[in-house]
Amino acid sequence: MTNEAGAGLVVVGASLAGLRAVESARRGGYTDSITLIGAEIYLPYDRPPLSKGFLAEGASPDYFLTEEELRTELNVDLRLGTFVDGVDTERKVVTVGDQEIPYERLIIATGAEPRVLAHLPAIDGILTLRTLEDARQIRDAIGEGSNLVVIGAGFIGSEIASSAQARGATVTVIEAAPVPLVRAVGEVVGKAISALHGRNGTRLLTSVQIDEVIGTDHVEAVRLNNGEIIPADLIIVGVGAAPATSWLADSGLEMSPIDGGIVCDAFMQTSAEGVYAAGDVAHWPNGLMDSTMRLENWTNAADQGTQAATNALFSEKAKKYETVPYFWSDWYGNRIQFVGTAIADSVSFVSGGPDEDKFVALYRAGDRLVGVATLNEPRRIMKYRRFIAERGDFDRAGDILQPATAASSSR
Numbered sequence: 001m002t003n004e005a006g007a008g009l010v011v012v013g014a015s016l017a018g019l020r021a022v023e024s025a026r027r028g029g030y031t032d033s034i035t036l037i038g039a040e041i042y043l044p045y046d047r048p049p050l051s052k053g054f055l056a057e058g059a060s061p062d063y064f065l066t067e068e069e070l071r072t073e074l075n076v077d078l079r080l081g082t083f084v085d086g087v088d089t090e091r092k093v094v095t096v097g098d099q100e101i102p103y104e105r106l107i108i109a110t111g112a113e114p115r116v117l118a119h120l121p122a123i124d125g126i127l128t129l130r131t132l133e134d135a136r137q138i139r140d141a142i143g144e145g146s147n148l149v150v151i152g153a154g155f156i157g158s159e160i161a162s163s164a165q166a167r168g169a170t171v172t173v174i175e176a177a178p179v180p181l182v183r184a185v186g187e188v189v190g191k192a193i194s195a196l197h198g199r200n201g202t203r204l205l206t207s208v209q210i211d212e213v214i215g216t217d218h219v220e221a222v223r224l225n226n227g228e229i230i231p232a233d234l235i236i237v238g239v240g241a242a243p244a245t246s247w248l249a250d251s252g253l254e255m256s257p258i259d260g261g262i263v264c265d266a267f268m269q270t271s272a273e274g275v276y277a278a279g280d281v282a283h284w285p286n287g288l289m290d291s292t293m294r295l296e297n298w299t300n301a302a303d304q305g306t307q308a309a310t311n312a313l314f315s316e317k318a319k320k321y322e323t324v325p326y327f328w329s330d331w332y333g334n335r336i337q338f339v340g341t342a343i344a345d346s347v348s349f350v351s352g353g354p355d356e357d358k359f360v361a362l363y364r365a366g367d368r369l370v371g372v373a374t375l376n377e378p379r380r381i382m383k384y385r386r387f388i389a390e391r392g393d394f395d396r397a398g399d400i401l402q403p404a405t406a407a408s409s410s411r
């Protein structure tokens with residue numbers, strides 16, 4: 001085995017969480033070496049547009065930084081197209097083939113990978129979406145008059161449906177559950193936002209599954225378990241993602257039996273000293289929500305990557321990573337936003353309603369406001385996020401909808 005530079009800070013995963021970790025290290029004054037290693041050949045780019053503008057409007061990839069900024073300004077030893085296949089936390093090295101790269105501090109930010117459906121045949125025309133490469137293939141395959149079947153009415157599947165619809169494709173979304181998105185936003189809001197499909201010309205079929213994919217070399221149609229046959233030039237499997245941890249199988253790092261994420265403490269340190277994790281791959285106790293969790297959203301990956309690096313490198317500034325989860329999603333020109341948790345006793349609409357194109361829905365657990373879902377109400381949501389962080393009483397949550405003067409006079 002050969003040793004290859006490294007030491008100092010090594011970050012595995014050159015995407016949002018990994019990049020934010022690197023930026024946070026340099027911003028905090030870290031002058032030792034930083035090595036950023038990513039399996040993809042591309043400079044770090046933003047994933048959310050892949051299912052939105054990139055597909056719908058043919059937008060260009062959205063790179064966060066130029067190579068010059070990364071290599072020269074941030075002084076990062078950048079290794080793209082490099083899959084890390086292991087880590088020895090005793091000897092403090094990561095391995096790439098027969099090379100060993102030593103580290104003093106390691107941040108794991110390897111994100112998540114799409115789940116696949118093992119029973120689908122290995123023929124052309126069945127894709128998942130996670131990477132720029134995936135998005136390019138999907139973009140090339142959809143267009144005016146093409147038939148798209150999306151398996152799974154989750155956020156990414158729904159965004160792809162919406163983008164394909166904008167490109168003139170005929171889209172059918174197939175969902176096994178009676179109501180989509182229940183785990184993410186609960187039944188009431190799951191139903192309300194899924195109705196956007198029907199209102200925009202996409203066929204959503206719930207409580208159905210695919211019995212058979214028809215086609216020899218390339219997909220031609222799908223047969224559902226209710227007997228219906230739907231023509232398909234392309235099938236997108238959008239049934240969620242799993243943390244990208246297979247390369248850690250022999251690492252001895254503790255993994256969550258609940259969601260497969262890397263178990264971290266409140267400071268994002270894993271079960272190995274000096275090894276931290278951040279982003280979609282990390283499972284940690286979130287003090288603000290009184291629960292351990294693994295999140296798959298942009299804001300968490302960015303903030304957690306930033307904090308993990310601070311905690312790893314600057315002990316005097318170390319603090320617990322706590323957050324009120326926040327995500328957004330865009331379908332058919334509508335913005336869906338959610339903060340907090342959908343685990344609640346009740347959900348009530350305080351503005352608009354489930355059949356309207358704008359609403360604010362509040363989630364109540366005991367006396368507290370624990371979650372908020374909005375449709376096309378972008379200015380309200382961050383106020384609610386702060387309110388949940390402050391553990392605000394549900395009865396005062398309505399104040400946020402009042403104009404500023406009325407809200408302050410009622411307190």
Ligand SMILES: Cc1cc2nc3c(=O)[nH]c(=O)nc-3n(C[C@H](O)[C@H](O)[C@H](O)COP(=O)(O)OP(=O)(O)OC[C@H]3O[C@@H](n4cnc5c(N)ncnc54)[C@H](O)[C@@H]3O)c2cc1C
Pocket residue numbers: 012013014015016017018037038039040046047048049050051082083084085109110111112129130131156244247278279280281295296297298299301326327328329330
């Ligand atoms: C299509 C799409 C749309 C989305 N839209 C939204 C949205 O609208 N709103 C929202 O809040 N969130 C959205 N998200 C989620 C958000 O993009 C993710 O939460 C975020 O990208 C997670 O960042 P990450 O750095 O943790 O992981 P990732 O972005 O998954 O990056 C992990 C990187 O690590 C690399 N890697 C993995 N294993 C190894 C290894 N062993 N060695 C080296 N490199 C490795 C991967 O190749 C990858 O580049 C979307 C995600 C996708 C895929």
